[in-house]
Amino acid sequence: MIPELGHYALVLALALGLIQSVVPVIGARGHDAALMRLGTSTALMQFLFVGLSFLALTISYVTSDFSVASAFENSHSRMPLIYKITSVWGNHEGSMLLWVLILALFGALVAAFGRNLPATLKANVLAVQSWIASAFYLFILLTSNPFLRLPQTPAEGRDLNPILQDIGLAIHPPLLYLGYVGFSIAFSFAIAALIEGRIDAAWARWVRPWTLAAWTFLTVGIAMGSYWAYYTLGWGGFWFWDPVENASLMPWLAGTALLHSAVVMEKRNALKIWTILLAILAFSLSLIGTFLVRSGVLTSVHAFATDPTRGVFILIILVGFIGGGLTLFAWRASTLKQGGLFAPVSREGALVFNNLFLTTACLTVFVGTLYPLALESLAGEKISVGAPFFNLTFGPLFLVLMALMPFGPLLAWKRGNILGVAQRLMAAYAVGIAALAVAFAVEGTQSVLAPFGVGLAFYVMAGAAVDLVERTGLFRMPLGIVARRAAGLPRSTWGTAVAHFGIAVTLLGIIGAGTWGVERIVALKPSQTVSLADYELTFDGMMARSGPNYSEQAAKFTVKTGGVKIGVMQPSKRNFMARDTSTNEAALMTRGAGQLYLSLGDTNADGSIAIRLYYKPLVMLIWLGAIIMMVGGGLSLSDRRLRVGAPKPAKKPADKSTTTPTLQPAE
Amino acid sequence: MLALAIGLVLNAMTGAIVFFNSPTDVMEKNLSPGTRVRIGGLVKPGSVQRGDNLNIRFEVTDGQHDVAVRFQGIVPDLFREGQGVVAEGKIESGYVLAADTVLAKHDERYMPKEVVDSLKKSGRWQEGATQ
Numbered sequence: 001m002i003p004e005l006g007h008y009a010l011v012l013a014l015a016l017g018l019i020q021s022v023v024p025v026i027g028a029r030g031h032d033a034a035l036m037r038l039g040t041s042t043a044l045m046q047f048l049f050v051g052l053s054f055l056a057l058t059i060s061y062v063t064s065d066f067s068v069a070s071a072f073e074n075s076h077s078r079m080p081l082i083y084k085i086t087s088v089w090g091n092h093e094g095s096m097l098l099w100v101l102i103l104a105l106f107g108a109l110v111a112a113f114g115r116n117l118p119a120t121l122k123a124n125v126l127a128v129q130s131w132i133a134s135a136f137y138l139f140i141l142l143t144s145n146p147f148l149r150l151p152q153t154p155a156e157g158r159d160l161n162p163i164l165q166d167i168g169l170a171i172h173p174p175l176l177y178l179g180y181v182g183f184s185i186a187f188s189f190a191i192a193a194l195i196e197g198r199i200d201a202a203w204a205r206w207v208r209p210w211t212l213a214a215w216t217f218l219t220v221g222i223a224m225g226s227y228w229a230y231y232t233l234g235w236g237g238f239w240f241w242d243p244v245e246n247a248s249l250m251p252w253l254a255g256t257a258l259l260h261s262a263v264v265m266e267k268r269n270a271l272k273i274w275t276i277l278l279a280i281l282a283f284s285l286s287l288i289g290t291f292l293v294r295s296g297v298l299t300s301v302h303a304f305a306t307d308p309t310r311g312v313f314i315l316i317i318l319v320g321f322i323g324g325g326l327t328l329f330a331w332r333a334s335t336l337k338q339g340g341l342f343a344p345v346s347r348e349g350a351l352v353f354n355n356l357f358l359t360t361a362c363l364t365v366f367v368g369t370l371y372p373l374a375l376e377s378l379a380g381e382k383i384s385v386g387a388p389f390f391n392l393t394f395g396p397l398f399l400v401l402m403a404l405m406p407f408g409p410l411l412a413w414k415r416g417n418i419l420g421v422a423q424r425l426m427a428a429y430a431v432g433i434a435a436l437a438v439a440f441a442v443e444g445t446q447s448v449l450a451p452f453g454v455g456l457a458f459y460v461m462a463g464a465a466v467d468l469v470e471r472t473g474l475f476r477m478p479l480g481i482v483a484r485r486a487a488g489l490p491r492s493t494w495g496t497a498v499a500h501f502g503i504a505v506t507l508l509g510i511i512g513a514g515t516w517g518v519e520r521i522v523a524l525k526p527s528q529t530v531s532l533a534d535y536e537l538t539f540d541g542m543m544a545r546s547g548p549n550y551s552e553q554a555a556k557f558t559v560k561t562g563g564v565k566i567g568v569m570q571p572s573k574r575n576f577m578a579r580d581t582s583t584n585e586a587a588l589m590t591r592g593a594g595q596l597y598l599s600l601g602d603t604n605a606d607g608s609i610a611i612r613l614y615y616k617p618l619v620m621l622i623w624l625g626a627i628i629m630m631v632g633g634g635l636s637l638s639d640r641r642l643r644v645g646a647p648k649p650a651k652k653p654a655d656k657s658t659t660t661p662t663l664q665p666a667e
Numbered sequence: 668m669l670a671l672a673i674g675l676v677l678n679a680m681t682g683a684i685v686f687f688n689s690p691t692d693v694m695e696k697n698l699s700p701g702t703r704v705r706i707g708g709l710v711k712p713g714s715v716q717r718g719d720n721l722n723i724r725f726e727v728t729d730g731q732h733d734v735a736v737r738f739q740g741i742v743p744d745l746f747r748e749g750q751g752v753v754a755e756g757k758i759e760s761g762y763v764l765a766a767d768t769v770l771a772k773h774d775e776r777y778m779p780k781e782v783v784d785s786l787k788k789s790g791r792w793q794e795g796a797t798q
Contacts, residue, residue, distance in 0.1 A: 368679075389679045
């Protein structure tokens with residue numbers, strides 16, 4: 001009964017979606033307030049019904065109702081409750097349902113908190129949002145129905161893919177989807193602006209918080225996926241340039257560019273057409289990501305099942321929205337008025353530069369990801385494009401971008417003084433050069449590039465601090481005044497500095513783990529010792545353990561440094577009975593920002609066991625940097641000017657640079 | 668900027684891309700030693716030999732030809748005889764692949780697509796027979 005209710009709720013959501021796709025647009029054309037308002041109610045109702053549908057599916061999984069095909073395929077009655085819940089989206093059908101749930105959530109948020117949006121803009125935005133939602137409801141109902149019943153109820157489920165039986169599944173997909181799908185709002189706003197043929201700085205001000213929220217979620221979603229892959233795949237890598245990873249990196253790059261160009265549009269009423277294009281691209285890349293992952297074009301742990309009809313359906317959605325969006329852009333963009341001239345050397349100029357680098361970097365990732373697919377379908381040749389390709393293309397672009405990053409926030413709007421800024425960054429160069437010298441002194445010249453990378457990272461961190469130091473008057477004024485100034489700074493200024501600091505922290509982690517990481521692969525017998533870096537690990541022996549739906553062989557290692565015991569590590573191999581599959585559970589020991597990483601290989605005939613041991617200095621900084629970026633995004637989001645759902649727009653903008661009259665909504 | 672990007676991409680294309688081959692391709696193309704390739708197929712039953720220091724040798728077959736692979740390290744959990752495998756490395760003389768990466772499938776239900784294609788080409792693939 002419950003699965004049928006869930007199915008029915010989804011059908012109702014589709015019906016509401018179709019109504020919302022049409023009626024508000026008609027209302028906006030004829031300035032009929034009642035028709036326009038309808039979109040608000042249907043958006044809230046859509047969220048309610050998709051929510052009910054998702055709840056129904058969750059109940060089927062939690063109660064182990066194996067008459068539901070997807071629960072039978074992906075769940076098991078003996079799994080812990082948390083995995084019963086997460087396995088709802090640990091498969092194709094359920095994960096698409098989560099996708100539309102988040103899409104409906106964003107639609108409902110716009111409906112609920114968009115009270116101060118002009119009525120026509122809001123009506124059009126909700127309609128466009130509903131086009132996307134309806135397309136995906138149809139996709140689920142026609143090709144991927146999660147509520148499908150089996151003719152006979154099996155006694156036991158086939159269990160969730162053991163690799164996915166991890167807390168990572170509770171964190172990574174929802175965050176990533178909040179990011180991916182969040183860009184749909186920017187897309188809907190862009191399409192609505194093109195339909196209306198009108199766009200101003202206020203538009204950017206409404207779009208920016210949504211983009212910022214999506215970006216923040218995407219940043220931490222990607223980082224958590226990376227950490228999950230790192231500890232679960234057993235070979236200590238944190239980024240594999242796998243097409244599926246690239247699929248999430250591309251919207252991140254486009255979204256980062258959008259975030260910056262929207263600033264220019266909001267403050268200076270310039271770069272309008274470009275911002276619209278980026279908004280379309282960011283979501284298009286999210287759709288391409290969904291296509292790559294869900295269509296079965298790629299083989300990976302993310303491609304749950306391959307069914308050609310699904311691929312074709314998603315391709316149709318993809319072509320419809322990307323093609324339609326870009327066509328509308330080509331047709332209508334010329335009607336938008338450009339405004340806000342600026343000199344090349346200025347804050348605007350710096351942000352344009354940022355955009356050029358980010359979109360070019362995004363393009364290289366795009367080529368590296370899609371070229372192999374195109375080549376295979378056109379020429380039948382199969383190639384693999386991996387880290388070496390991206391290190392040669394994406395790498396240099398991103399490093400140059402980072403080297404220029406500290407300049408941006410220090411340049412003045414309209415016309416900046418590059419020499420002045422270069423002088424103000426003296427302290428940052430000094431920090432960078434000192435870090436470079438220390439890195440050379442400590443690590444020697446085994447890798448020439450790495451110390452420069454360390455210098456670059458410290459220079460960017462110091463550069464981010466310079467902006468705050470100058471604005472608060474730290475080191476120049478009494479502490480009381482500094483504190484008051486710091487409190488008075490716009491939160492978005494803090495957000496910028498913190499996020500820029502965060503990306504430098506991530507860079508430092510990548511360099512540390514990549515360059516100075518050490519690795520040993522050996523076979524050990526009980527009571528033998530292996531040493532790596534400053535650590536000695538003694539293999540104490542194996543022991544058998546059992547979990548709720550698996551049995552495992554764990555190895556116990558005593559870890560010592562300088563003769564002092566600091567702990568034990570217990571990597572294991574788990575065997576999952578239901579699927580007769582084994583997983584490798586690496587053991588991690590965090591030492592400062594570095595980690596010892598130990599995973600098990602095969603047991604040999606002579607009783608020895610193969611182990612893979614890594615010491616990765618600074619590796620934790622990779623993800624810590626992403627968390628710092630998330631904090632930066634959150635700070636910026638909490639800025640008074642941008643607060644989502646602030647009942648009234650600021651009467652008089654606090655920031656002196658935002659005094660253009662167009663900032664007030666038209667009503 | 669675009670020119671720069673194209674330059675970088677073209678430069679990387681010449682040196683940083685690896686072609687995928689089936690064992691038959693390796694034989695037919697007569698690849699010269701030192702070429703970096705990725706090969707896919709099944710681990711030939713009975714061909715796995717484990718040596719000291721985690722050295723392992725096995726043969727990858729597509730049913731028509733076999734290519735010997737040597738590798739030092741830990742093979743993936745799902746590396747088994749008769750199962751799909753992808754190995755990447757340099758061709759040595761005598762068509763031995765000195766692999767630095769060995770990949771197996773992620774899950775018992777799925778086969779790497781490259782392996783499926785390789786088997787389809789040699790006519791050894793039967794739908795649904797892989798489980």
